[in-house]
Amino acid sequence: MTEKVHENQRQRAPSQRSLATRDRIFDAAEHLFADRGFEGASIRDIARAAGVQGALVSHHGGSKEALFATVVTRRAQELARLRQDALAQAKAEGPLTLRRILTCFIAPFIDKTLNGGAAWSAYGRLIAHVSSDVRWQHIAQSCFDPTVRVFLAEIAAILPESSQQKISTHFVFMVSAMLSLCTSRWRIAGLADSDPPQDAAGDLAADLTAHLLAFCEAGFRS
Amino acid sequence: MTEKVHENQRQRAPSQRSLATRDRIFDAAEHLFADRGFEGASIRDIARAAGVQGALVSHHGGSKEALFATVVTRRAQELARLRQDALAQAKAEGPLTLRRILTCFIAPFIDKTLNGGAAWSAYGRLIAHVSSDVRWQHIAQSCFDPTVRVFLAEIAAILPESSQQKISTHFVFMVSAMLSLCTSRWRIAGLADSDPPQDAAGDLAADLTAHLLAFCEAGFRS
């Protein structure tokens, strides 16, 4: 079999260089969409940040909407896997508690977005846009709802007296609070009249995760 | 004293018609900024929605940024007054509890944004943009932080063992959950596999307020 393939089959795999360029474009798009929203980030901005020409952004990302969806989807799979792996491990280690279920959902996200580097930090803010704008409902449904439904079912088993409506409402409260750690830490710092807590005092992500978990577990049990 | 004034004094009061036009422009801007964000809403869209020419939007609103700030500020004063009046009345009626403090903050907002008509509904979503984007920090500080600090002080008096950092963090969690009722009810409905609860069953705002209050009070006490 030669390197040549039938015309209706896929072309040969993209080169290393092409893949690297594509990832630079997606990283730049992720960062700018996160910071300035869908309309606030222009293709030109993204191209400049990635160090390429505008036409190349369209080549790799398609239309601007397709690029947005691609960038959101890109890390969603890894995040879903982290969460479901954590849940599977928690199940293997003993009977599930509400706290353990919520931890499996929140801890991977906070760990990545606060300790996972600039790209994951931007991704957290990007998801906040998706979660608060009905225009991206289709993305939320395909990227996040399947995993969320798994967690909702586990919570419902722990809290049999709570209606599905109530559990779903509380879950959205929890997600909103979680995302506020990506979008609104400036607000917390401003209200606390203190500098944002430095890593000097320890693991910021662990502290915030514990805070958030305590808040939400109590809320679910209310 | 004639109608003529010194050139460096203010001109005569605007006409009724001018005020009505200005309000139509601000209402249109509020709605479009809320739905599509700052960059997503164009001056031209706003002019068309208000039924005026583009130049008139600039005339009444100044630059686009100034227009955005004006529209956010416009209802902030009324909201602050509603919240502080509720707090004053609660104080007059007896010793404050955590639940009563949180109610004074949340209930006026939910009542207006869910039962106060389309303009207040849009305003709720608009505030969600301000709260989640550090670019609008100066607006949040001037419009909302003064009232928030009053409530933080009352909460601190009820929860003397909680640090200011913890109370501020929990307060931001609460505000995020509250705003999710303006931005993400579609998400709750999608996850609950049920139509969004209809008003037929009663007062939607009252039900959601009670839900949210229970969740957040338990969180604060965690």
Add this chain to the structure above:
DNA sequence: GTCTATAATGAGATAGAC
């Protein structure tokens, strides 16, 4: 796969008539 060049449209803002 990457570039240059450009098409086609829309953006924010303002000058000046009425």
Add this chain to the structure above:
DNA sequence: GTCTATCTCATTATAGAC
């Protein structure tokens, strides 16, 4: 206070050379 007209620049997207 409101409108028409226009300036200047940015926008997304694509065609076509290499």
